[in-house]
């Protein structure tokens with residue numbers, strides 16, 4: 080753990096407190112900048128274009144024509160301050176530019192300068208006091224540096240939007256800013272490299288078909304060894320009923336893979352035919368992180384194509400947060416209509432919806448005592464909680480995963496009410512921040528969640544945190560040690576299902 | 589018509605014109621610009637009626653703000669509610685005969701002045717005292733509050749301390765509205781302060797954060813129905829990508 084010392088880990092407090100501001104506390108050069116080979120496949124310029132100041136302003140104008148959200152959000156903020164203490168990065172780092180409104184203002188100052196009447200007048204006259212008066216700024220290197228740094232300290236979690244009286248969503252503003260930066264040639268390496276891999280190979284990890292096949296066969300052997308039951312992990316099976324699309328981390332990362340085993344057992348026990356696709360072997364859609372409608376659409380179309388090619392009747396998504404946002408909220412628009420699928424089922428479905436329906440119908444049997452060594456709490460992933468739904472009633476995204484957990488575990492406890500459901504805190508690694516070059520940001524952003532967790536650990540003796548998002552799981556396994564927890568204290572929801580489910584013909588362990 | 593009255597009549601027309609055209613244009617822009625993706629902040633209503641109710645709770649009670657911060661909520665809500673009463677009470681200067689309900693509101697509108705000023709003063713104090721809000725404030729944010737305080741205090745002066753000739757004022761304004769300039773405004777400096785600030789507010793309205801008033805109705809995170817899986821939501825520019 081030598082690396083530990085290099086990060087300044089914030090102190091966990093007895094009660095959450097709002098820190099005194101520390102200007103520039105997080106002023107850095109930002110994450111690694113995308114290289115030409117990461118930019119080109121996405122259709123972005125390979126390096127900062129010549130007249131980028133002007134191009135950035137023009138791109139903002141183009142986005143204002145395309146997105147009403149941007150227009151309204153940039154106009155409407157009254158600087159009431161309601162959002163200022165709501166962002167986990169502010170709470171963890173105290174850098175004032177991590178206050179959602181201050182983050183928005185980085186873009187708003189350019190909007191005010193170039194797209195409002197007073198800004199244009201003061202700009203034309205060169206009146207600095209006038210620009211200052213209304214919070215307008217000329218486009219400059221300094222502004223771009225701030226954009227690059229602070230728009231990559233936003234995990235697009237939407238917590239600020241919940242509390243803003245006008246619902247101003249800093250996530251949307253961050254996406255727009257990243258799209259502008261991409262369009263002038265300053266992209267982020269992590270996101271753009273990954274999108275390139277999806278286009279080339281089919282998933283974020285760059286795992287090619289044969290390797291995937293191997294991994295899945297390995298899983299089949301493991302499960303058979305442990306249970307005596309041959310549970311299949313099918314790949315590219317034409318004519319299967321269900322296409323499962325899951326984040327590629329599920330194929331080998333811990334604890335993700337235990338979740339995948341859980342889905343397979345549920346499908347097996349339900350007696351449905353299902354398959355995964357090597358062409359669309361990725362649920363995550365990083366096109367959203369960079370605000371690129373075109374790239375998000377291209378990635379979604381891969382899923383459509385896989386569904387058509389494999390002639391499936393339903394699409395089910397595995398445990399992932401941002402992926403579920405794109406799937407639930409955008410996929411029908413981006414890549415629909417899905418009228419070739421069975422109209423009896425919503426498109427797509429979440430694996431938790433799928434499992435919960437079977438549980439409700441009494442089709443699955445569990446030995447809950449198999450999870451008795453665990454005391455579980457559930458982390459509402461930000462994008463599942465605030466950008467999607469499950470089931471057919473408002474708020475199903477909160478109840479359904481909890482119902483699944485309670486059906487398979489005897490000991491369940493919620494974290495404090497201020498930190499769950501739509502008020503949940505992001506894990507600190509979402510929105511394209513899950514990269515080692517942003518480790519400091521990630522550690523600091525995890526503070527509010529860690530604090531809430533610590534409370535149930537101390538008061539209820541909770542031992543494990545269940546998550547339904549690949550990013551949350553990866554982020555927690557990485558940052559938990561910095562807060563004095565063990566990295567295996569994170570579990571997948573379907574890992575708990577996997578532990579407790581009783582398979583037909585199972586041999587006792 | 590005296591010079592001052594003429595000046596204020598002109599000022600009034602200019603302010604009303606800029607306000608109406610400016611806000612009208614903004615609303616047109618908001619309505620015209622597509623919202624290409626479903627982005628309601630969840631959990632969101634599943635029906636249009638549900639959305640109407642959600643927006644009502646936001647506009648009438650500032651529900652999200654209530655969940656966020658009780659101090660800002662109480663100060664802001666008192667200010668806005670009193671502002672509404674005051675504005676309704678002001679209708680009597682512009683309509684003749686005065687509608688019964690406007691008449692009935694008079695005593696409430698009168699004392700609402702105190703709530704409005706108190707709310708504004710509280711918001712200004714917070715802006716100065718709370719470090720985070722001070723950090724995010726531009727000079728224009730202070731000026732906006734001060735402008736409204738000037739309006740509120742000069743109005744209260746006329747109501748509670750040194751009355752203006754309301755009959756004459758009303759005659760003048762009804763005249764302005766029917767393009768008839770034969771009546772003079774009462775020569776009252778406080779009234780001129782009041783009117784100057786009011787017209788200034790109307791002029792900055794379409795170019796400032798006061799756009800939050802029409803904006804809230806157009807905010808996609810608040811006004812969208814949660815039905816993304818059932819309905820496609822294709823913007824015209826996005827539809828072009830499909831060919």
Ligand code: HEM
Pocket residue numbers: 157158159244646647648650653660663664665667668711712729732733736798800801802804
């Ligand atoms: C649909 C009508 C309106 C709604 C729903 C609305 C809502 C809000 C909300 C929720 C706030 C934030 C809380 C606060 O700081 O008070 C706010 C702030 C503000 N509103 Fe409104 N408002 C409306 C109309 C107006 C109008 C007509 C005016 C002005 C004449 C106005 C002036 C202000 C000002 C100046 C602030 C900022 C207060 C500060 O500096 O802290 N609002 N409004």
Ligand code: HEM
Pocket residue numbers: 671674677678681697698699700701704739740741742743744745746747748751752754757761782786
């Ligand atoms: C052309 C528009 C306006 C005219 C001619 C006008 C005129 C007046 C007059 C004559 C009074 C004194 C009432 C009395 O003696 O009983 C008054 C009071 C007041 N005005 Fe205005 N006013 C205008 C617009 C506004 C606006 C837009 C606001 C708020 C933003 C405002 C806020 C007040 C307040 C708070 C009072 C004191 C409380 C009351 O009597 O209602 N006025 N106004």
Ligand code: SF4
Pocket residue numbers: 155156157158159160161162163179180242243244245246247
């Ligand atoms: S809560 Fe909304 S209106 Fe208030 S400061 Fe934040 S973004 Fe602006």
Ligand code: SF4
Pocket residue numbers: 165166167168177178179182232233234235236237238239240248249250505
């Ligand atoms: S979306 Fe989340 S990370 Fe971004 S500013 Fe808002 S609260 Fe912070």
